[in-house]
Amino acid sequence: MQLADLYRDVILDHNRQPRNFGELSPADATIEGFNPLCGDRLTLRLRFGDDRIEEIKFDGAGCAISTASASLMTEAVKGKTRAEALALFERIHLLLTDDAAPVDDEELGKLAALSGVREFPARVKCASLCWHTLARALRSSQGQGPAAVSTE
């Protein structure tokens, strides 16, 4: 277990300069994620074109892991269909929680940087908050689920 595994350059970079950070107006879906234990908060805003995520932005306050994960996520899912984005959510969920999950750099691209988190169980919630929020946004924009999500 090494700190450098957790705080890889990609993570540090996306924490310092989060991509797709800010408001999105108008938005087709706005959903909040909250981790009551640590106080991390984020708001995801999405705009869809046909079935694809045309635009996605986030804002809020969180730690480096939470901020970088959200930033990487918005880059990764922009342009994806709902089904593709949900499939990626499942993949990342495994990556974060299952030690045996493969870290396929090519397929995951920059998202592979999140794999270091699984060595730090206390921080898995930080990395997964935005992904759970996204999954809920995608499902609720199809008429399922509540408009807020919590990783506690």
Added chain:
Amino acid sequence: MNNTVSVLEPARFDVAAVRREFPVLARTIHGHPLAFLDNGASAQRPSAVIAAVDDYERHHHANIHRGVHALSQEATALYENARDRIVPFVNARSRQEIVFVRGTTEAINLVAQSYARPLLRPGDEILITHLEHHANIVPWQMVCDQTGATLVVAPIDERGEVHFEAVEALMSPRTKLLACAHVSNSLGTVLPVHRLVAAAKARGIVTLIDGAQAIPHLPVDVQALDCDFYAFSAHKVFGPTGIGVLYGRESVLERMPPWQGGGDMILTVSFAKTTYNALPYKFEAGTPNISGVVGLGAAIDWLGTLDLEAAHAHESELLAYATEVLEGIEGLRVIGTAADKASLVSFVVAGVHPHDLGTILDQDGIAIRTGHHCAQPVMDFFRVPATARASFAFYNTFEEIDRLGASVARARRLFT
């Protein structure tokens, strides 16, 4: 033969000797000696407490107040003897005033439900401060919902201080209860509880002091303080978790109905009528945490072997040194700069989220608390989502604070 004794030099507090009493302090974490700076959340246990609980579990366990057999009598004696030792520890008048509860949180809920709920009418007020732990906010919000009473919150200033005048100004004929911390868990501020209790008492306002953070750092004398209730948890004062004490003034406890019903809190039960047991048993329904009480008694005995004045003086030096070291780090801001503080420091570092700081420090073997410290209104006041908090016990060292400073500085370099 040299039998010269210097009477001019005060006996230094022997930190190394005290540390040897705490087995966990010999651990290494991620290859580094443990620096345990999270005592505000829960303190560690000395061998004396561990041994007392072990002895009870191995040799004396049975249910209390019930059997005529030897083990039940031994367990009862151990349990009740511990109560007798708490009486002088907080300077209560009698053992009737010492009620065992699960912890500070349960103590406050007991007072909210048993004292406040039957008494409060719509328009009545409960006065707290902005510094309170959620455990001294939510039970009052619940009882306000139940009764139509109003929760009134006294302000703090930008140093995290509670001013006597600001609280006194909010005391009115509608105020039925003042509930405040003795020491703030998130900032370390020591509140002016003596003056507050005196002002409340002059107006006939009943007072509860949340002593969870004060009990390890300050001598507590409930008669000198003259409060009606004082609550604390054993695990903050080197005892086990899941056990705590509600001190209540006997005349007030007498008037209160039982909170929970069950065994041990009754004298007689029939389907027509039940009569309740005397104090303090009226408030101790069901089989209690016997080994926890034994451990708490042992913790108090063990504290009695220390020079507590010297121990507290050492804690003050740790606080002063930690404040100096941390304030020397660029971009670091100490949150809570009250003139009178217990030995904890809350802080934020520009560009480094407290949780990242917590992980990095942990890798260096340093345990601190990060988060909102169950005091979200305090975080909102200072407009921070969370802080890092280093909280000291008398077994901490200056060297551990040097390590804290070095590790925080390293974290800052990583992120900026």
